[in-house]
Amino acid sequence: MLRDITLVLEPGERVLLVGPSGSGKSTLLRAIAGLLETADAGDLTGSVAVDGVAPGSRPGAVGLVLQEPGAGVVAASVGRDVAFGPENVGMPPAAITRVVTTALTTVGLGDLALDTPTSALSGGQTQRLALAGTLALDPSVVLLDEPTAMLDPESAQEVRDAVAALTSRPGAPTVVVVEHVLGPWVDLVERLVVLSDDGRVVADGPVRATLEAERERLLAMGVWVPGEGPPEPVAVDPALVTPRTARTAPALMAAPLVVERTTRLLDGGRRTRRAAELTAGLEAAPGSLTALVGPSGSGKSTVLHALAGFLTPTTPDAVRVTPPDAGPPTSPGELDAPDLARTVAWVPQWSSSTIVAGTVLDEVLATSRALREGRSHNVEIGTDRAQALLAALGLEHLERADPRHLSGGEQRRLAVAAALHHGPAVLLADEPTVGQDRRTWAALVGLVAAYRAAGGAVVAATHDAHVVDRATVVHHLSPPSQAPEVPSPGIPLVARCGPLALLGGALLAVPAGVLSPHWSVSLVVLATQLVLAVVGLWAPGPGALARVRGTALRMLPGLVAALSVGWSTWFLAGRDLDPALTVALRVLVIVLPAAVLIPWIDPDRLGDHLAQRLRLPDRPVVATAAALQRVQSFGQIWSELSRARRVRGLGVSWRRPRTVVAHLGALTMGLLVRTLRAAAELAVAMDARGFATAWSRSWWLPAPWRWRDTLLVLLSAVPLAVALLAPVVGTASD
Amino acid sequence: MATQIEPTTQEPRSRTGRSLTATRPLMGWRTVDILTIAFLGAALGVAFWGWGVFYNGPITALKIGYAPLMGLFSGPWFLAGVVGGLVVRRPGAALFCEVVAALVSMLPGTEWGATVLISGVLQGLGAELVFAIFGYKVFSAGVAALAGALSAPLQWAFEVMSLPAGGGGWYAEWVLRDKVVYLGALVVSGAVLAGIVGWLLVRALARAGALSAFPPGQEHRESHAV
Numbered sequence: 001m002l003r004d005i006t007l008v009l010e011p012g013e014r015v016l017l018v019g020p021s022g023s024g025k026s027t028l029l030r031a032i033a034g035l036l037e038t039a040d041a042g043d044l045t046g047s048v049a050v051d052g053v054a055p056g057s058r059p060g061a062v063g064l065v066l067q068e069p070g071a072g073v074v075a076a077s078v079g080r081d082v083a084f085g086p087e088n089v090g091m092p093p094a095a096i097t098r099v100v101t102t103a104l105t106t107v108g109l110g111d112l113a114l115d116t117p118t119s120a121l122s123g124g125q126t127q128r129l130a131l132a133g134t135l136a137l138d139p140s141v142v143l144l145d146e147p148t149a150m151l152d153p154e155s156a157q158e159v160r161d162a163v164a165a166l167t168s169r170p171g172a173p174t175v176v177v178v179e180h181v182l183g184p185w186v187d188l189v190e191r192l193v194v195l196s197d198d199g200r201v202v203a204d205g206p207v208r209a210t211l212e213a214e215r216e217r218l219l220a221m222g223v224w225v226p227g228e229g230p231p232e233p234v235a236v237d238p239a240l241v242t243p244r245t246a247r248t249a250p251a252l253m254a255a256p257l258v259v260e261r262t263t264r265l266l267d268g269g270r271r272t273r274r275a276a277e278l279t280a281g282l283e284a285a286p287g288s289l290t291a292l293v294g295p296s297g298s299g300k301s302t303v304l305h306a307l308a309g310f311l312t313p314t315t316p317d318a319v320r321v322t323p324p325d326a327g328p329p330t331s332p333g334e335l336d337a338p339d340l341a342r343t344v345a346w347v348p349q350w351s352s353s354t355i356v357a358g359t360v361l362d363e364v365l366a367t368s369r370a371l372r373e374g375r376s377h378n379v380e381i382g383t384d385r386a387q388a389l390l391a392a393l394g395l396e397h398l399e400r401a402d403p404r405h406l407s408g409g410e411q412r413r414l415a416v417a418a419a420l421h422h423g424p425a426v427l428l429a430d431e432p433t434v435g436q437d438r439r440t441w442a443a444l445v446g447l448v449a450a451y452r453a454a455g456g457a458v459v460a461a462t463h464d465a466h467v468v469d470r471a472t473v474v475h476h477l478s479p480p481s482q483a484p485e486v487p488s489p490g491i492p493l494v495a496r497c498g499p500l501a502l503l504g505g506a507l508l509a510v511p512a513g514v515l516s517p518h519w520s521v522s523l524v525v526l527a528t529q530l531v532l533a534v535v536g537l538w539a540p541g542p543g544a545l546a547r548v549r550g551t552a553l554r555m556l557p558g559l560v561a562a563l564s565v566g567w568s569t570w571f572l573a574g575r576d577l578d579p580a581l582t583v584a585l586r587v588l589v590i591v592l593p594a595a596v597l598i599p600w601i602d603p604d605r606l607g608d609h610l611a612q613r614l615r616l617p618d619r620p621v622v623a624t625a626a627a628l629q630r631v632q633s634f635g636q637i638w639s640e641l642s643r644a645r646r647v648r649g650l651g652v653s654w655r656r657p658r659t660v661v662a663h664l665g666a667l668t669m670g671l672l673v674r675t676l677r678a679a680a681e682l683a684v685a686m687d688a689r690g691f692a693t694a695w696s697r698s699w700w701l702p703a704p705w706r707w708r709d710t711l712l713v714l715l716s717a718v719p720l721a722v723a724l725l726a727p728v729v730g731t732a733s734d
Numbered sequence: 735m736a737t738q739i740e741p742t743t744q745e746p747r748s749r750t751g752r753s754l755t756a757t758r759p760l761m762g763w764r765t766v767d768i769l770t771i772a773f774l775g776a777a778l779g780v781a782f783w784g785w786g787v788f789y790n791g792p793i794t795a796l797k798i799g800y801a802p803l804m805g806l807f808s809g810p811w812f813l814a815g816v817v818g819g820l821v822v823r824r825p826g827a828a829l830f831c832e833v834v835a836a837l838v839s840m841l842p843g844t845e846w847g848a849t850v851l852i853s854g855v856l857q858g859l860g861a862e863l864v865f866a867i868f869g870y871k872v873f874s875a876g877v878a879a880l881a882g883a884l885s886a887p888l889q890w891a892f893e894v895m896s897l898p899a900g901g902g903g904w905y906a907e908w909v910l911r912d913k914v915v916y917l918g919a920l921v922v923s924g925a926v927l928a929g930i931v932g933w934l935l936v937r938a939l940a941r942a943g944a945l946s947a948f949p950p951g952q953e954h955r956e957s958h959a960v
């Protein structure tokens with residue numbers, strides 16, 4: 001990857017590192033951070049010294065901010081996330097609070113409450129949070145790996161402002177930025193280092209002079225040099241990407257629409273928020289390019305989802321599509337997978353989620369094959385065209401490669417080729433040009449121009465001003481106005497208890513169930529539990545009904561289990577009702593307390609308590625808490641993968657079990673691959689904040705055991721006592 | 735002082751052999767090991783929950799016939815232990831992964847309440863035992879199948895135990911013959927649906943390039959490098 005790199009960075013120096021895609025910029029950053037072997041494979045030779053010692057010697061000496069916002073988020077709240085580094089080096093809690101506040105103020109997040117959920121932050125705020133997390137460890141060097149590549153212009157400026165604020169302070173750390181869009185960074189840095197294709201330093205000097213001297217070389221590398229307009233799009237033969245059906249009318253039309261998103265809360269309630277608002281109608285006319293622009297959080301991706309029929313707007317028939325076989329206009333959600341694929345194609349922001357095949361060439365052909373076009377005599381034409389498409393996007397040498405091994409930029413281009421090969425009428429693209437250098441940008445924009453010339457329509461969500469310049473229509477989206485929050489329901493008694501007490505209460509139900517010898521006893525135990533459940537879930541104010549509904553819903557599987565266990569025992573143990581009732585009630589006794597108590601466990605607090613109260617080893621506990629708070633995102637990944645397959649014509653039909661198995665298998669693999677990648681990224685981010693050596697961590701927040709925790713455990717022990725005493729009392733009274 | 739980066743030369747390492755082991759010391763868990771187990775456990779926990787819905791729906795039909803055969807469909811719950819052990823190859827990996835998966839599958843509410851957590855420990859211990867017997871050195875399909883099979887017995891004992899004073903597990907009231915059939919079904923299911931399927935899954939993940947930081951990923955690279 002990298003060869004013979006020798007670099008000396010002076011304290012406080014601000015360095016911009018550029019090079020063509022694949023030149024090893026990210027690798028060099030990880031080497032400086034001492035994290036090369038954290039989650040990568042390969043052979044490392046050479047050494048890195050920070051302040052004369054290896055970079056891992058002082059935890060946090062080298063801070064690292066990753067490209068994807070959120071990849072390095074450790075905790076569920078802003079305060080906890082920044083506190084992670086100081087905790088790893090064993091800083092006392094009072095000092096941590098000071099450090100956290102200072103770090104957040106430096107990056108311009110000082111006005112956020114410390115318990116603000118990290119999931120509620122915008123992309124720009126998340127990147128600044130990551131910067132604050134590194135600052136909390138007083139780094140000598142801060143490394144920024146394309147920190148603004150995935151952000152809209154305003155958010156990107158916020159991040160640069162934070163970097164400027166950081167570097168203007170006395171004793172500021174050395175800052176190294178990797179970027180391929182140089183313009184906005186030139187005033188912030190003083191030195192420019194240029195890497196070549198094969199990972200060597202080819203230029204190194206003061207930023208403006210080096211820019212001047214190396215201008216031609218940088219342009220040839222595809223670097224976005226300031227003052228240079230966009231490159232001329234490469235001319236691509238429209239025959240490669242001609243829509244299957246020639247049209248004169250728009251294949252997709254949308255009336256102004258609103259998309260709402262409802263999340264089910266753990267306590268059984270629901271919260272509905274406006275996710276996106278399209279204020280003007282939209283027509284994807286042949287040859288047009290419609291640009292959706294707006295800050296992150298304005299719902300651009302959500303509008304694309306609605307146009308593809310993945311989400312239903314509040315007015316269900318706001319989006320109408322006309323499938324190629326001249327059927328009447330219909331809403332895209334009602335089409336089957338092949339018809340949807342013939343009408344619209346979708347390139348999501350995470351283009352790796354659309355991968356459905358094992359080689360790059362098969363990937364391009366997948367939808368055409370699914371639509372049974374490649375079956376008859378025109379097989380050859382399809383393959384030739386796919387190869388020509390790959391060549392147009394500079395991917396021809398990767399034809400036999402596994403698409404999952406490509407870089408992010410390559411995957412994005414591949415996704416566009418795979419979306420267009422079968423000739424859909426409309427292309428919906430989410431940030432198609434992110435991560436492209438000048439060369440690949442010119443190829444990609446050229447291909448899209450060819451598609452438009454051939455009669456295709458494009459709707460793109462984009463931050464790229466050069467793409468917006470080419471648009472026929474521009475829709476400006478703004479974050480949708482929210483209805484005022486409904487008053488939060490009263491807090492029930494169980495919600496005031498700590499996670500260990502809740503878990504203990506649920507576990508105490510197991511012996512209570514197991515030790516109940518007979519259904520008559522179990523019935524008394526169950527009645528006791530029901531009374532306790534009512535007490536525990538009671539709260540003043542509204543929301544009681546939602547809590548009851550939520551608990552009942554969670555009890556549903558338990559009821560099914562009780563019935564089936566009871567039936568099997570009746571059937572197998574002499575057709576006797578007595579033992580059947582006994583085991584059925586046993587199941588209910590064990591399940592009910594869990595259904596009441598478990599939902600109130602907060603993953604972060606569980607971590608605090610497991611480590612501080614139960615003295616479980618710190619590092620596995622922190623990792624488990626981080627995994628628990630991402631469980632929700634697994635559901636989102638699952639539905640994104642599922643949508644991607646549908647829009648590529650790979651539908652599921654219950655009449656053909658093979659498609660169901662293929663679908664489930666593909667989604668499971670996709671989810672696991674994404675999960676493993678997330679774990680590897682987070683490992684890098686955590687080690688950059690001293691987690692590798694966190695042998696004696698401190699904990700910022702205390703894990704108190706309160707009197708109400710004792711009360712909960714005592715009350716949860718009552719059913720167990722009933723189970724033990726009821727038979728004795730029963731015998732005595734006989 | 736300044737930050738310095740200098741090249742040195744060193745022979746690249748090369749290795750041969752069957753199963754690659756984790757880096758030494760075996761108990762020297764790297765951050766990526768811990769996180770990968772936790773994340774794998776969480777993802778599989780979500781899958782467990784989904785499987786539970788399926789198990790309670792269509793498969794429950796079996797209970798109407800001969801319930802002990804339900805054991806044939808229990809294998810997927812042992813998957814986390816096998817996969818965790820095969821990927822990270824360190825002592826405790828199988829147990830840790832299965833417990834996290836159990837914890838996650840408990841959160842949305844299941845038919846088993848807090849017993850899920852106990853089951854996670856019992857199943858994870860079974861798989862862990864097999865990897866330990868082989869000294870964390872052999873990770874073949876056979877060992878994986880054995881790990882899947884041995885995830886079953888402790889779990890089985892917990893489900894069919896019956897206490898002298900009355901009380902016991904789910905299936906305490908069954909006659910011995912049915913209990914033994916149930917154990918057989920669990921073991922077969924564990925060997926196939928957790929062991930072999932888990933081994934294939936890890937191989938597929940390595941092929942997808944998702945395990946580059948782990949021994950299975952290294953094995954895949956070496957077998958394709960030559």
